[in-house]
Amino acid sequence: MSVNGTVAEGFEGVREEFEAFLVEEPAEPGAQLAAYLDGRLVVDLWSEGVERESLTGVYSVTKGAAHLLVALLVQDGVLELDRTVASYWPEFAAEGKDRLTLRELLAHRAGAISVEGGFSAEELADDRLVAERLAPHKPYWEPGTAHGYHATVIGALTGEVVLRATGRTLQELYEERIRAPYGLDLYLGLPEELEPRFVSLQEAAPTPEQLAAFAGQPLPGKDDLFATSFNLRTDLVDFVNRRETRAKGSASAGGVGSARGVAGMYAAAISGFGGHGPLLKPETVAEFTTRQYRGTDLVTGEVDNFALGFETSGLRYPFLGADAFGHPGVAGGQGFADPASGVAYGYTRRRFTFPPSGGAPENDRLAAAVVAAARTVR
Template sequence: MSDSINVHGTVAAGFEAVREEFAAVLAEEPNEPGSQLAVYQDGRQVVDLWAGEGVDGDSLPAVYSVTKGAAHLVVALLVQDGTLELDRTVASYWPEFAAEGKSALTLRELLGHRSGLVGLEGGFSEADLADDRVIAAKLAGQAPFWEPGKEYGYHGLVIGALTGEVVRRATGRSIQELYEERVRAPYGLDLHLGQPAALEPRYVAIRPMNPTPEQAAELAVHPFDPKGLRAIAFNYPTDLVAWINDPSVRALGQASAGGVGSARALARMHAAAIFELDGRAPLLTPETQAEVARLGLAGVDRVTDEVDHFGLGFERPHVRYPSLGEGAFGHCGAAGAQSFADPASGVAYGYTRRRFAFPGGAAPENERLVAAVVRAARG
């Protein structure tokens, strides 16, 4: 993008610097991603911005693993209701899961990415990878890649299927159905776990990473190991860009990485989780908010090498963004998206982009944008 990039949308008084920072980071981006940024503070929308080719405020890009935040908000609600018990074994809900030494794993440990089932030995077909029921059935009988509960590693493409099968066994309904009923429809969210065909014209196709020369050199020095644990977790050699751009994949809305939505919806969902919105009480009580944000297991992620990464189904974003409180919870997504709720600052944040960021996961510009948002929120 050039320095003349047009930023569209509005900010509330006191958040002008956020608009300036949004324009600045996009002007420096050579790969023309197209982005959206939305922020709520204390339940009131204060930022609604977008820019870039083919993107407006109503566009629906794929949000990849931000989907996990929506899915695990449902799980948190079921725990809060007493329908699910964190320290009950997964196998007590789902007997087939007990195979190959997994009988003692608890729901709490599963939500913390501690089962050792980061992917399928031999990989999934692209069609199977889109279907949570197939993923769950194939993983139930597989041996874990480490002793369950003792370590953790990012179950990037399968965690929603695993937790979703627990939800299905306990309630008779899918995570997608419960999300629609309890979260999406009541708040009018444009974040879909199963994109309706009627919304296809609003989908903006994700574009592959286009590394700079410096990034390409880094990849050459630290090449991807096609036989390592990360390759299993990300179902190598699946092209995840082509996969999510397939309408049949998005229609299923698998609960790990299959969601589509706007930044407005990401921020609004997280605002609804922690604040009164539209006359409704917060979805999560303060006790549940603290529970999902609490560190599950200290140490280094076996797949991503990140440190102290997970609470219960949610990432702990203050590790990446130190201006946030330790009670913040949310999730990033492979194309660069990021969303979270931060009770300490009163901020609910949503960011999307349509091109993969290097090296994947939360785009680096989120560091600058989050800092600008928190500064504005704190006045």
């Protein structure tokens, strides 16, 4: 399978690693890889099955974009991390959620992972509807006492706080403050005129175990909270392939973009480019990249690695700095910023992973190659 695109001098090994991965995975229907170094695009690659300008559903990579906006609002003093969610959104106080702070919400400690019966694909696409149904609902654990991944709803929850505090939707503010100024191909609400650039996700052939999981049964070795939080009664592949999902831009998993757009968003966060400075101050990065709690995630069963809205990417990839931050997507995509190396990384692909997991395995080697090259040429 051929690789298209360019790399800057010193990053030839990244292209070789990408080519090697595609040789091992000849059925890959299309992947993109991009990276910035100190605000300069140094890797811009794509395989057969996609073009440079192709856009696809990025699932939870979306959460990184949503929570970059939240970080900006905290930096501006519009939101306060240790203020209760209910002080912004009074209806959320029901069923014992009244003392939960915004900090705890961003660390996935609300327990408000879903509602009885789950959400349909149409409902999940609508953040306002999701928030309205979650507000009066009893949480799945006592808020603030434990953490568990709010896979399909966290963006609706934080988005409602943004709306109540500013009078503007998270999607509107992301477009105004982040996407448009930097010209990013990462959308929370894809304009209809860009639909011709969208390429659908393609399923790998699922095993019987995987089919059972996506029929709403718990995955082997996982608690029911996993199926509840991921809303596995909804076909997640169909979810991002729906025009309604792309149009509304659910802040949990409805984003649409390219690897270049993902990497560019993280470059904007820490370095800036195109005549614009970095979005985040060092003290904001420090606040939002500090792991909040230690222990086991009640939903995933894994050791927790959440900071505030972002994952602490250095725990996933030990070759990154301690303040690296980002978010993977269930289809295998990944995005992160590593202030220590100056790298901003983006990876998207059309092949969905089964069972659901964040960040496809090839990211380990691709990201390592990017960071190694960056440290050599910087």
